[in-house]
Amino acid sequence: MKGHPRLDKGGTLGPVRALLHDLAPVIRGFWARSSVYLRKGTARRAVNLVTLAKRIYSEFSEDRIPAVAGGITFFFLLAIFPAIACVVSLYSFFEDRSSLLEGLQMVSGFLPGGAILVISTELKRLIATKPAALDLTFALGFIVAVWSASGGIKSIIDGLNIAFETVETRGFLKLTIGTLLLTVVVVTLAAGVIYLSVTLQKLIASQHSTLLQTTYNILVWPLGFCICSSVISVIYRYGPDRVRTPWCWITWGSTFAALFWLLGTWLFTWYALHFGSYDRTYGVLGGAVGFLTWIWLSIVLLLTGAEIVCELDLKRSPKVNRPGSRARPPRKASTKLAD
Incomplete structure (x- = not known):
């Protein structure tokens, strides 16, 4: 049969080329169908992302x-x-509490100068005081401090309820216990991270190894991102008063919040260092104003991530009436987004 490489008189192509010759029409057909599917799928996903972004911006403003x-x-x-x-x-x-200043020094180039000033001043005041013994007085003081600190977590929960379109229906006792538990988790994690960072830094310094120091400097950023994302995921999951949102949606929101918080903190620090004029504008309050601005930006990103989680969860079940949901005119779920 002339034209078939296996049966040509010359027999110069061999069995492999003959097989490719036989499969060529199948490959061309598969590629043609795949190209059409990929073009349609890419366009559909682009439309979905645009629709999702519009809905998130609408909820952000509302x-x-x-x-x-x-x-x-x-x-x-x-x-x-x-x-x-x-x-x-x-x-x-x-560890000796004075080493906390070493941990703060490690992030001095990342956090804004106002935040470093406020935190370092308070740390120095606390370090100068005599450590309390493990007795009833220490326990009561720690409980009072946790109770006072839980006010910040409680305000974040209120903001998350707004972002997740829910009202608080939990009783005082249940809400208080949940808030205190979240506060203890955050405080314990912060103390543990600082301890591990300072300990690792001392260990690396004792080895006098440039390779170890370089590896640590590279890995500290992805590790910090993972820790931030994990903490935010826990807050999204157990903070607001709503049906437990699937972790797959929570991960998207926490990833956004953690990534843009790290990037936004670095950009804000760079801006305040090179272009900011808080000291010239606010005088002695310049550092405090910069610190407040950084906290505000951080909370905006945290609530924006919650809006992302809410919209993704709404796409999953747009018609489900969730306990504690706010009385709002029902929104129509986009059929394009549902695809």
């Missing part, structure tokens, strides 16, 4: 996220100093 974040910032500021006291108390169990 829920007045910047104004809500401003209110949370006030209560968070009242809670930040008791939270620092809790971290110092827990940290003193594992």
Whole structure:
């Protein structure tokens, strides 16, 4: 049969080329169908992302996220100093509390100068005081500090209820216990992360290894991202009063919030260092104003991530009436997004 490579008189192509010759029409047909599917799928996904972005922006504006974040910032500021006291108390169990300043120095180039100034001033004041013994007085002081710090977590929960379109239906006892547990988790994690960071840094310094130091400097960023994303995921999951949202949707929102918080903090620090004029504008309050602005931006990103989770969960079940949902005119779920 002339034209078939296996049966040509020359026999120069061999069995492999003959097989490719036989499969060529099948491959061409599969590629043609796949190209059409990929073009349609890419266009559909692009439309879905645009629709999702529009809905998130609409909810961001409707829920007045910047104004809500401003209110949370006030209560968070009242809670930040008791939270620092809790971290110092827990940290003193594992290491000398004066090494906390070393941990703060490690992030001095990342956090805004105002935040470093406020936190370092409070740390120095607490370090200068005599550590309390493990007695009833220490326990009562720690409980009072946790209770005071839980006010910041409570304000964040209120903001998450707004972002997730729910009203608080939990009783005082249940809400208080949940808030205190979240506060203890955050404080314990903060103390543990600082302890591990300082310990690793001392261990690497004792080895005098440039390779270890370089590896640590590279890995600290992805590790920090994973820790931030995990903490935010827990807050999204157990903070608001709503049916448990699947982890797959929570991961999207927490990834956005953690990634843009790290990037936004770095950009804000760079801006405040090179272009910011807080000291010239606000005088001695410049550092505090910069610190408040950074907290506000952080909470805005946290609530924006919650809006993303809410919209993705709405796509999953747009007609489900969730316990505690706010009385709003029902929104039509986009059929394009549901695809």
